[in-house]
Amino acid sequence: MATSYPPPRPRKKLRVATASLAGCFGCHMSLLDIDERLVDLLEEIELDASPLTDIKAVGPCDLALIEGGLCNAENVRVLRELRSHCRFLVAVGACAINGGLPAQRNHIDVRDCLQTVYLTGLGVSRGFIPNDPELPLPLDKVHPLHDVVKIDYFLPGCPPPADAIWQFLRDLIAGRTPQLGHGLIHYD
């Protein structure tokens, strides 16, 4: 006897947030670099808060792709908000994973650093250290994301190649643990 099944429900799209903290937007550019595959991707995901949608407040999400490390208090606030709203956080790129270029100030005292940049540096005249209350306070050290919240996945590269981002997202969408082979895993 033939069994009748209910018709398949339309697949729910994954809700994805993206953010750039102490990064350079290079990882976002690499995401856009998956080119026409973006059309396929948008069949599977919908974007929530992201510089690409300009939505500022994050809602409940399945996934957040986070570029950049933590160099100021605002970065930490945004990261904690993403953690509390998203099931999985992905540290995307060198800065999110090990602090990257911004972390190369970590062996310099933050006061000395600001003084050199804004007061005593070469070519600086009548400088002052910015202190507008709207500016987030810098942290004394730049931190990778996993120093502050639990990170579920790491996607290295500076930036990760578009093919690596594509493969990573395909694996996640298909419910597989992402695997990056030779040529897709690199730190530079």
Place this chain on the structure above:
Amino acid sequence: MTDAFSLDGYDVPFTGGQTILQAALAARRYIPHLCYHPAFRPHGSCKVCTVKVNGRTVASCTTPARAGDEVESESPEIRDLRRNLVQFLFVEGNHFCPSCEQSGQCMLQAVAYDLGVTRLHYTQMFPDRPIDASHPEVLLDFNRCILCELCVRASAEVDGKSVFALSGRGIRKHLIVNAESGRLADTNLAVTDAAVSVCPVGVILRKRRGFAAPIGQRRYDPKPIRAMDEPADGEEG
């Protein structure tokens, strides 16, 4: 009949005096390693080549091959252990691959790729290690040192100069330069010395040669380190 041991179920032949690592590499069975170099006596310090021999963990670079031994190398347990060692090395120093001229030619990076390291796991120490740019032809960037002592061995055994040494114990252990001033310019190091080309990472760099090989043509770009024919010796490609 030649003697052989079993490496992950494969028979690996060996000749008298060979260590497990030497025999495995000769048989084209890669075991990840950092401080081992075929031109120098095995050192056994980085422990990345650790294997299990009949259930005991040993450094394969210093353990003599023995007929009939069961050697386990690619098991999840041993790979996890190696991954931890490599993560320790990354957090102990300042390893910023995107701005390193040895990226793509670096053995630490290539071994980390092989082990599938995508995260640091541990808290970075961000040590303060000033570079030494005093020498006219050679730059020292101590931030990337993994304490393999290959430069120490090459300088003493090949160059006969003993320009480098390790000083301190435990986490304070670090590479030093054998001059009263501590500066490389005050040694008799020459750019042609074996010690200059042996560094497997990006500590000892020839000046004015940075980024000589374009991305795609660097040593470890075409194929992963375990598929390489010859062990790398740090010479820029």
